[in-house]
Amino acid sequence: MTIPPINPGRLLADLHALRGFGAYESGAHRLTFSREDIDSRRWLADRMREGGLLAEIDGIGNVIGRGPGPGPHLLLGSHTDTQPHAGWLDGALGVLCGLEIARSRHEADLPGNVDVASWADEEETWGDFPGSRSFIGDLDEAGIDAMANRYDGRPLRAALAAAGLAGRPRASLQPGRYRGYLEAHIEQGEELEAKGLKLGIVTAIVGLWQYRIVVEGVQNHAGTTRMAVRRDAGLAAIKLAAAIDRRFPDLAGPRTVWTLGRLEFFPGAPSVIPGRAEMVFQFRDTDPAVLERLEGGLRELVAEADDGPCKVRLETMGRTTPQPMDASLAAALEQAAERLAPGRHQRMPSGAGHDAQQLARVMPAAMLFVPSIGGISHHWAENTADADIVLGCQVLAAAVADLLAA
Amino acid sequence: MTIPPINPGRLLADLHALRGFGAYESGAHRLTFSREDIDSRRWLADRMREGGLLAEIDGIGNVIGRGPGPGPHLLLGSHTDTQPHAGWLDGALGVLCGLEIARSRHEADLPGNVDVASWADEEETWGDFPGSRSFIGDLDEAGIDAMANRYDGRPLRAALAAAGLAGRPRASLQPGRYRGYLEAHIEQGEELEAKGLKLGIVTAIVGLWQYRIVVEGVQNHAGTTRMAVRRDAGLAAIKLAAAIDRRFPDLAGPRTVWTLGRLEFFPGAPSVIPGRAEMVFQFRDTDPAVLERLEGGLRELVAEADDGPCKVRLETMGRTTPQPMDASLAAALEQAAERLAPGRHQRMPSGAGHDAQQLARVMPAAMLFVPSIGGISHHWAENTADADIVLGCQVLAAAVADLLAA
Numbered sequence: 187m188t189i190p191p192i193n194p195g196r197l198l199a200d201l202h203a204l205r206g207f208g209a210y211e212s213g214a215h216r217l218t219f220s221r222e223d224i225d226s227r228r229w230l231a232d233r234m235r236e237g238g239l240l241a242e243i244d245g246i247g248n249v250i251g252r253g254p255g256p257g258p259h260l261l262l263g264s265h266t267d268t269q270p271h272a273g274w275l276d277g278a279l280g281v282l283c284g285l286e287i288a289r290s291r292h293e294a295d296l297p298g299n300v301d302v303a304s305w306a307d308e309e310e311t312w313g314d315f316p317g318s319r320s321f322i323g324d325l326d327e328a329g330i331d332a333m334a335n336r337y338d339g340r341p342l343r344a345a346l347a348a349a350g351l352a353g354r355p356r357a358s359l360q361p362g363r364y365r366g367y368l369e370a371h372i373e374q375g376e377e378l379e380a381k382g383l384k385l386g387i388v389t390a391i392v393g394l395w396q397y398r399i400v401v402e403g404v405q406n407h408a409g410t411t412r413m414a415v416r417r418d419a420g421l422a423a424i425k426l427a428a429a430i431d432r433r434f435p436d437l438a439g440p441r442t443v444w445t446l447g448r449l450e451f452f453p454g455a456p457s458v459i460p461g462r463a464e465m466v467f468q469f470r471d472t473d474p475a476v477l478e479r480l481e482g483g484l485r486e487l488v489a490e491a492d493d494g495p496c497k498v499r500l501e502t503m504g505r506t507t508p509q510p511m512d513a514s515l516a517a518a519l520e521q522a523a524e525r526l527a528p529g530r531h532q533r534m535p536s537g538a539g540h541d542a543q544q545l546a547r548v549m550p551a552a553m554l555f556v557p558s559i560g561g562i563s564h565h566w567a568e569n570t571a572d573a574d575i576v577l578g579c580q581v582l583a584a585a586v587a588d589l590l591a592a
Numbered sequence: 593m594t595i596p597p598i599n600p601g602r603l604l605a606d607l608h609a610l611r612g613f614g615a616y617e618s619g620a621h622r623l624t625f626s627r628e629d630i631d632s633r634r635w636l637a638d639r640m641r642e643g644g645l646l647a648e649i650d651g652i653g654n655v656i657g658r659g660p661g662p663g664p665h666l667l668l669g670s671h672t673d674t675q676p677h678a679g680w681l682d683g684a685l686g687v688l689c690g691l692e693i694a695r696s697r698h699e700a701d702l703p704g705n706v707d708v709a710s711w712a713d714e715e716e717t718w719g720d721f722p723g724s725r726s727f728i729g730d731l732d733e734a735g736i737d738a739m740a741n742r743y744d745g746r747p748l749r750a751a752l753a754a755a756g757l758a759g760r761p762r763a764s765l766q767p768g769r770y771r772g773y774l775e776a777h778i779e780q781g782e783e784l785e786a787k788g789l790k791l792g793i794v795t796a797i798v799g800l801w802q803y804r805i806v807v808e809g810v811q812n813h814a815g816t817t818r819m820a821v822r823r824d825a826g827l828a829a830i831k832l833a834a835a836i837d838r839r840f841p842d843l844a845g846p847r848t849v850w851t852l853g854r855l856e857f858f859p860g861a862p863s864v865i866p867g868r869a870e871m872v873f874q875f876r877d878t879d880p881a882v883l884e885r886l887e888g889g890l891r892e893l894v895a896e897a898d899d900g901p902c903k904v905r906l907e908t909m910g911r912t913t914p915q916p917m918d919a920s921l922a923a924a925l926e927q928a929a930e931r932l933a934p935g936r937h938q939r940m941p942s943g944a945g946h947d948a949q950q951l952a953r954v955m956p957a958a959m960l961f962v963p964s965i966g967g968i969s970h971h972w973a974e975n976t977a978d979a980d981i982v983l984g985c986q987v988l989a990a991a992v993a994d995l996l997a998a
Contacts, residue, residue, distance in 0.1 A: 375816035392815065396862060407969045408851035409798065409876050409943035410781035413844075415967075420852055421837060428834035431827060438819075445814035446826055447862045449855060456802060456853045456872040456909075458970075466862040470815055503862075537815035561821075563813045564864075 191294070192583050194576040197286040200233065201575070204266065204282065205274040213274050213566025217337075218267040218307035219247065219345040226266055230281070230304055237289030239302060245354035246320040246330070247306030247346070253288060253299025258590050261367045261549075262287060262582070263303030265541060267311065270337075273372075273568025275575070277308055277541075279556070280370040283579040287586055298590035301364070305541045311335060312342045318544035320356050359548060365589055366515045366550035369542040370582050372570055376561025377534065384577055385523045385531035386555030387516050390472035391543040392443075392535055393508035395481060397467050399426065399488065403496040405453065405461025420451045420460035422496040427465065429487050434469070437483045439476040441535055444469035472508045472535045509543040512550035515589070519554050522584035527577060538563075554582055597700075598989050600982040603692040606639065607981070610672065610688065611680040619680050619972025623743075624673040624713035625653065625751040632672055636687070636710055643695030645708060651752070651760035652726040652736070653712030659694060659705025664996050667773045667955075668693060668988070669709030671947060673717065676743075679778075679974025681981070683714055683947075685962070686776040689985040693992055704996035707770070711947045717741060718748045724950035726762050765954060771995055772921045772956035775948040776988050778976055782967025783940065790983055791929045791937035792961030793922050796878035797949040798849075798941055799914035801887060803873050805832065805894065809902040811859065811867025826857045826866035828902040833871065835893050840875070843889045845882040847941055850875035878914045878941045915949040918956035921995070925960050928990035933983060944969075960988055 207229065208215045208222035216222045230249045234241035239251030249266075253259065264280025281304045288300035306317030313333035319325040333342035346352050378386055403419030427446055434444050448466040469480050484500065491498040516533070523531035536553060545551045556578035559569045613635065614621045614628035622628045636655045640647035645657030655672075659665065670686025687710045694706035712723030719739035725731040739748035752758050784792055809825030833852055840850050852873050857866040875886050890906065897904040922939070929937035942959060951957045962984035965975045 373816065374813050375818065376821060377818060380821070394815070405971075406967065407780050407944060408853055408874065409800070409849060409945070410779065410969060411849070411943075411967060412781065412783060412847075413849055415782060415786070418851075420855065421833075424830055424833045424837065424852070424855075427827075427830045431830065441818075443815060443817070443819055445824075445863070445865055446830070447814055447857065447864050447866065448860045449826065449830075449857050450860070451853065451855050454854045454856070456874055457851070458853050459851055460853065468814065468862055537817075538813060539815070561812060561817060563816060565811075 192286050192290045192579055197282060197576065197579055198572060200282045200285065201274065201278060204278050208268070210271050211566040213272055213568060214268050215271045216266070216268045217270065218309065218311040219349055223267055224349045227304065230266060233285060234302060237285055238292035239288055242357065243351065244357040245346070245351055246316055246356050247349065247351060248317045248321060248357055249304040250357050251285070251288065251302045253301055255299050257298045259299045259301055259364050260586055260589055261301045261303060261364045261545070262369070262586070263305060263367070263541065264369050264371055265308035265317070266304045267307055267309050269309050269564045271566050272564050273566060275372050275568060275570055277371065279372055279575065283370045283582055286579055287583045290583065300586060308541055311337070312345070315541060315544050318541040322359055322544055322548045324544070364549050366512060366552070367542060367545040368515065368552055368554070368582060368585065369540060370554045370556065370578055371540060372563065372568070373555040373558045374538050374563035375558065378555065378557040379559065379561065381532070383530050383532055384527045384557060384574055385581055386534045387520045387523065387531060388511050388536045388553035388555060389516065389533045390508055390510040390535050391540060392470040392472050392537055393474065393477050393506050394468060394470045394539065395477055395505045396503040397484065398501040398503055399465040399467060399498065400501065401463040401496050401498050403461055406459045408457045408459050411459060416459055417495040418459050419463040419496050422491060422494055422498060423449060423463035423465060426487060426491040426498065430467070430484065433483055433487060434480065437479050439471050439473055442469060442471045442476060442480070443537055444480070466503070470537055474508055477508070506539070509546045511542070511546065511552040515550050515552035518585040518588050519552055519581065522581045522588065526581050526584060554578060598692050598696045598985055603688060603982065603985055604978055606688045606691065607680065607684060610684050614674070616677050617972040619678055619974060620674050621677050622672070622674040623676065624715065624717040625755050629673055630755045633710065636672060639691060640708060643691055644698035645694055648763065649757065650763040651757055652723055652762050653752070653755065653757060654723045654727060654763055655710040656763050657691070657694065657708045659707055661705050663704040665705045665707055665770050666992055666995055667707045667709060667770045668775070668992070669711060669773070669947065670775050670777055671714035671723070672710045673713055673715050675715050675970045677972050678970050679972060681778050681974060681976055683777065685778055685981065689776045689988055692985055693989045696989065706992060714947055717743070718751070721947060721950050724947040728765055728950055728954045730950070770955050772918060772958070773948060773951040774921065774958055774960070774988060774991065775946060776960045776962070776984055777946060778969065778974070779961040779964045780944050780969035781964065784961065784963040785965065785967065787938070789936050789938055790933045790963060790980055791987055792940045793926045793929065793937060794917050794942045794959035794961060795922065795939045796914055796916040796941050797946060798876035798878050798943055799880065799883050799912045800874060800876045800945065801883055801911045802909040803890065804907040804909055805871040805873060805904065806907065807869040807902050807904050809867055812865045814863045814865050817865060822865055823901040824865050825869040825902050828897060828900055828904060829855060829869035829871055832893060832897040832904065836873070836890065839889055839893060840886065843885050845877050845879055848875060848877045848882060848886070849943055850886070872909070876943055880914055883914070912945070915952045917952065917958045921956050921958035924991040924994050925958055925987065928987045928994065932987050932990060960984060
């Protein structure tokens with residue numbers, strides 16, 4: 187096994203060059219199929235070709251660079267689109283680490299191949315993982331027809347045509363080509379930093395279960411309606427949310443997270459008793475049994491609330507399956523981390539969704555996290571120390587070397 | 593004492609004619625100084641003149657009709673502007689009952705005079721009781737300069753000019769002219785209907801104390817931020833609102849009402865821990881000591897919340913003084929109610945604000961409520977049975993007769 191000497195300066199220069207497409211403050215605003223995003227995909231394909239890969243942009247916008255040689259293959263990737271006014275690393279880190287490893291190995295003429303992918307639209311400007319789902323065969327033409335821009339409603343088909351991608355074939359997984367898929371990513375949390383660690387080996391990507399809770403009461407005058415006769419939808423929502431906050435710690439696992447991110451009162455006027463309230467509530471865990479238990483608890487609390495003066499109903503918005511990472515790939519990442527940063531790594535779940543959860547459905551997959559300064563994510567101030575970026579790439583390169591040599 | 597035979601058909605016809613200005617469903621949309629509102633003021637001034645009054649529209653939009661004869665005077669009134677898409681009665685009832693009583697007495701050539709007023713903008717399209725406050729001398733030119741449309745921001749001065757009122761003198765109270773002010777109004781609640789009563793004699797208009805509560809936490813990713821390190825502004829707001837709900841019943845008086853009408857999370861996205869939450873909270877009571885006690889309790893709860901993971905601060909938006917009604921005028925209304933509807937009336941506070949609270953600062957004032965069907969108010973479906981409207985006007989006419997004869 188030979189670990190290629192990756193070029194830290196070149197990796198960082200590429201990351202900064204990619205940030206130039208849609209630069210915003212110290213981050214980037216590069217929504218999928220915006221002008222900046224399309225330009226960045228062409229730039230990436232050119233970089234892949236310069237690095238010795240056979241590159242294409244496929245019919246859904248995936249940028250895929252394939253190693254040309256014989257021998258075993260690994261797939262490395264992530265995504266280069268961003269959330270609005272978001273950070274410069276996020277998915278870009280994993281794509282450009284993959285590129286750096288592939289071209290370092292190419293330059294060193296090492297055996298085996300690394301393919302590199304930037305999956306289209308991980309940030310869901312248009313849909314639910316269209317790029318990686320297309321690659322694994324989980325997105326049909328009707329699914330593409332149904333996708334539209336979450337911000338302005340434009341159909342995905344129109345954007346693909348404008349980008350010159352309409353009618354192009356979509357890349358799909360060649361069965362048996364890969365020993366596995368590896369994705370590097372920023373942690374997006376503060377845990378590694380808080381513990382003084384440098385690397386996270388992802389054990390599983392959480393399942394995300396999300397619900398709309400609708401409370402219907404009776405809108406009325408806040409001055410003339412006695413307390414005893416009110417059916418205050420806002421108050422019923424408050425009481426339910428407070429009950430969830432009291433109950434969930436007993437039902438949760440040690441790493442469960444739950445969030446009430448949206449709560450709205452209607453009409454929302456100071457002198458009007460709310461006639462309606464709507465909430466969006468979600469929880470995440472890697473254990474399906476925990477998710478089931480939490481949903482059961484939530485249903486009980488909603489039923490109790492519905493017995494009060496207002497009508498309360500629960501609508502399921504989504505329930506994704508927790509996706510364990512492959513134990514062998516994770517072990518390879520852990521061994522590489524231990525060699526390069528002894529004692530400064532840990533196993534941990536990913537609380538956010540990633541393309542790896544799609545790839546893991548069809549091949550062994552694993553993920554490596556690097557620390558996020560202050561835990562900031564999906565904000566232009568997102569950052570990771572240069573040394574941590576480089577260390578992450580070196581660990582990934584070492585694991586790749588192990589896996590291709592095995 | 594002679595009670596004039598008011599003309600029920602004429603009263604109801606006038607109410608329906610007034611509804612025609614801005615008719616919306618079975619209600620009316622007649623915002624102050626809209627085209628419909630200005631037309632309705634001219635129509636009202638014409639009706640006053642036909643009824644034997646000397647009518648003017650003054651420089652703030654008040655429509656005032658004065659009885660021309662000698663002898664004691666009473667002032668009757670309310671307002672003819674509406675909330676958006678609101679009911680046909682609300683303030684219109686009190687104005688047109690005043691008009692009907694004044695012209696019935698004029699036709700019967702009874703001694704004494706009834707002046708009638710429609711105070712401009714009780715519904716606060718432009719400001720805080722500009723019409724009645726102008727009349728009692730509590731609104732200076734700078735105050736008018738500062739007022740603007742709450743919906744579109746247009747300055748009040750521009751609207752007055754467009755209505756042809758710029759430069760007109762503003763009517764003001766002639767000291768000693770009136771024995772008192774009487775205002776009829778719909779209850780806007782369901783209490784009279786629920787108790788099978790027909791008339792409410794208002795004992796006091798509540799003070800309304802209103803606050804903005806701002807909670808500041810740390811916005812972060814809902815998947816990658818562990819529960820233990822969160823500073824969730826939404827959750828802190830929920831807990832504070834639930835604590836208010838638990839604490840306030842012990843602090844409140846028997847008729848206190850309190851309402852959280854507005855609660856907003858920022859940014860309000862399902863997968864983002866709210867970094868900021870804002871609430872508008874209000875309470876109302878007729879007893880200043882109760883209001884003080886409630887504010888004290890609120891301040892304690894906010895301070896406790898501020899000791900948690902988020903910063904919580906309380907901003908006072910407004911604190912109006914409870915306004916007791918005049919005991920002699922209220923007794924006159926009560927005696928008239930007992931004569932015409934024995935046992936079917938009660939004393940009660942007004943939970944809503946009315947022009948009477950401004951007039952009460954400078955002369956004896958009292959109010960009479962008629963039932964609201966289903967307690968509906970500030971909605972086009974607002975209504976009162978014709979018979980209840982007529983009974984209210986007859987009771988008011990009887991009280992007027994007593995007071996002018998005294």
